Amino acid sequence: MQWETVIGLEIHTQLASKSKIFSGASIAYGAEPNSQACIVDLGFPGVLPVLNEAAVDMALMFGLAVDAQIGSRSVFARKNYFYPDLPKGYQISQFELPIVGRGSLTVDLEDGQQKEIGITRAHLEEDAGKSLHEDFHGMSGIDLNRAGTPLLEIVSEPDMRSIKEAVAYARKIHQLVVYLGICDGNMQEGSFRVDANLSMRPKGQQEFGTRTELKNINSFRFLERAMNFERERQIDLLESGKAVVQETRLYDADRDETRSMRSKEEANDYRYFPDPDLLPVEITEQRLAQAKERMPELPDQKKARFASDYQLSDVDATLLTQSRPQADYYEQVVATGADPKIAANWVTVELAGALNKAGLELSDSPVSAEHLGGLLKRIADSTISGKLAKQVFEAIWQGEGDADTVIEAKGLKQITDTGQIESIIDEIIAANPKQVEQFQAGKDKLLGFFVGQVMKQTQGKANPGQVNQILLKKLKG
Amino acid sequence: MHKKTIVELAAGLKAREFSSVELTGHFLERIERLDGNINAFITTTAEQALAEAAAADEKLKAGDAGPLTGIPIVQKDIFCTQGVKTSCGSRMLDNFISPYDATVVTKLKQAGVVTLGKANMDEFAMGSSNETSFYGNVHNPWDRERVPGGSSGGSAAAVAARMAAAATGTDTGGSIRQPAALCGITGLKPTYGRISRFGMIAFASSLDQAGPMTASAEDAALMLQAMAGFDPRDSTSADHPVPDYSATLGDSLAGLKIGLPKEYFEEGLDEGVRSSIEAALEVYKGFGAEVVEISLPNSAMAVPTYYVVAPAECSSNLSRFDGARFGYRCEDPKDLEDLYKRSRGEGFGAEVKRRIMIGTYALSAGYYDAYYLKAQKTRHLISDDFKQAFQQVDVIMGPATPAPAFKLGEKTDDPVTMYLNDIYTIAANLAGLPGLSMPVQPVNGLPVGLQLIGNYFAEAKLLNVAHKFQQETGWHRLIPEGLD
Amino acid sequence: MSLDRSDVEKIAHLARLALDENQVEGYAAELSNILALVEQLEVADTDNIEPMAHPLHMAQRLREDQVTEPDRRDQNQAIAPLVENGLYLVPKVIE
Incomplete structure (x- = not known):
């Protein structure tokens, strides 16, 4: 039987505010256990939540970016359940009237096609703490530093029909929230968490099959693997006539498998109701307008602009706009007067390659945009050849100064003096009569030999164009 | 000294007739001597009180004292007090030393009060007789066989027995007004949001409101002045100006329109209470007020609505008591579920468990x-009744309770009978309106409360209406026999 | 709605309350009585009535995004039932 995969994703993004969603405690990662859990986060008797405006504004920016419906009123609700990482016995979340309503996102697929994925909603909620399972005399340790960190939960429609589509959508959301500056996107630290709802159905069938929810996925690679495993598991079940059980399954990266989460098996009754400690949030025109003003250029817009303004190929424009820092870096290079296409090549190939090799982020690049611009300028004005440029780049990377300093120090300046080149060529012709003869007899390939000799003589500094031209003139007599 | 109102005590302090240390010592001595038979206090903080009194005396000497400087009061044990046990009347919090002060506590400290201790109360403020307290029931100072009302029963009894000049209370369905009525004192539940709820242990968040419990309306005005105001730490607190509550106490009541809801005078109302209320109305007529009958047609919905809304909110509010971070933890939990179930099962009393279960079920x-959802809608209907009424009248009057104080143990077997005690007070909480109870003519030696309900933020009007009556009649000056 | 033993047990589990075996019947009767009181609401005509969650018509106030809470772990944990290395300890959490 032909099976079709149906996937919807729930993505939890930690918002990049300074303080928690309902308290003034810091959300910085990696603090001492419970040192950033204030009485509000700990759910002490008598404490009350007060909403952080940054969380609201960041949610609005996301809503605007996915063209979502944004209501004038939004309501917080309590989701009630007992768990040690949930200090109040309820999570403040949203149920009816989420801050971001229906929207959509267009995803580029590998085959060059595009697909629009529906976004059901995005709502604000507080993150839970962490249970540490190292053995404390047979007990678990609870760290509530993360409790109360603002989350935007982005829920998609079950619109994805392949694992590739789902990964592409997740990556696009990741790119978007990082672009918007509302999330640091760090999957290792849990700033961006993807849960996948996956089900199978016979191709052509309308109704959805029974789905499972996959959790504990902390990279895109694992997302793909978890869904692959789960897809196979479900197909095996269905093909052997068994039923898929609706449940939450944890992905185990070490074993590359998903397994049932025992503790959440019992049917939950969350008893959602409007949180009486919080009033309805009014989204005024003014607040929305402010959020609009704060919106940066989005990846798709930037890509289109790069393609048209800089005459870049689709591939280059896509690559350069992958991340905001890279796009900004590129534009800074172009701003120095560099040719946009050559700059694109240097940023996406030479620089990206060097960074990758060194395991560095662009923000840590030893070569600044100004330095790279300076180098490209020396290529453009023929001060150095393209070949030597790599050597200069290397030296800048090593901290030996900007392009001009390096060129000067290493004496790499290109020889463009025609007279000087001519006299070198004359010497070479004189020293190699046999090759001259063969060339003149029609062995054109030998031109390369003569060029090589000139470059050897000049340590690569002769201008290759001039060398070619003069050689041809002299050899053909 | 203990017979004096705050206003009189403040005058005495200012005139150096006595010091705050002397006054505090006097009240502490009374607590020591009398509270064994009343049980109004869960905790007394004598040492701290005397230190606060000494500081107040310095301020008095320096001449920068306010009207509450050096006045000894008691805090209901629902307000978090830093470094002092805050039990909420529950075994669950018997070991809870709060690491912070409630906003109400901070504000009253800033006003210079002396805190004598923490008042007994129904467990988590759930009760109408103070019989659900983990610390034992409170005896009504007027008749020790009877209840003081609840949930602020300890606060009411402490003021009635003059073991404190004033007290704080909280009112979710009548918990200030009903005990004030049964103990013969003045109790004011302000408009929802008038006083910060930060640090006040939540029972039902959309209904809870703190307020003063005092010997007179004039005293209530001073206490409210210190307690009221916007708090950035409480999202539901009202950013609404706080008027000078004492300034308008003496305003004329000529032309005041008083509405009597006919539903509050139907069957079930004690005849003695009815005639006391009627007598009080005559006093108002004497002031030139006009009394008209009105209707609050959805009154019968108030108690059933309340017993959905309040338990629903409380079932969620009390989930934080799980034995993990503070409060009671059962012995040797065998697993996580056991920790939760036994800590909560053993830490909460029967009434709290009942309400948690009703609320859990309703949600x-x-x-x-x-x-x-149905109750939220009937709540709207009840609220609309009042909106209609306040288009016709300035203030609503009626009984605070159906009868004077009942006997200890009389209603503990049947929760529903107990709930019906709050039949006249609950509607104001559902609507969020201010309500006040003050003593009128007693019945068979037991206090009777007249309830006033005002429009939103009309606390000044209620205090004015109450004060005029108290100036005229003096029922509020009665002190239980043997306690003067 | 009249609740029986198993209803009460289910609710008590949802609310994580251990009840004494011999009290369950009593709770069932009391809770049923309370529900009978509450069911008087059924007669109210609430068609087209908006649910009322708050007494006042106010909008949520927003807090400026500033870190205002210092580390008070020691103070907060002084009253904790069981802590170690700054962590609250509870019976093993099984996922």
């Missing part, structure tokens, strides 16, 4: 619409 899948 659960399949019942939410029939119970919780």
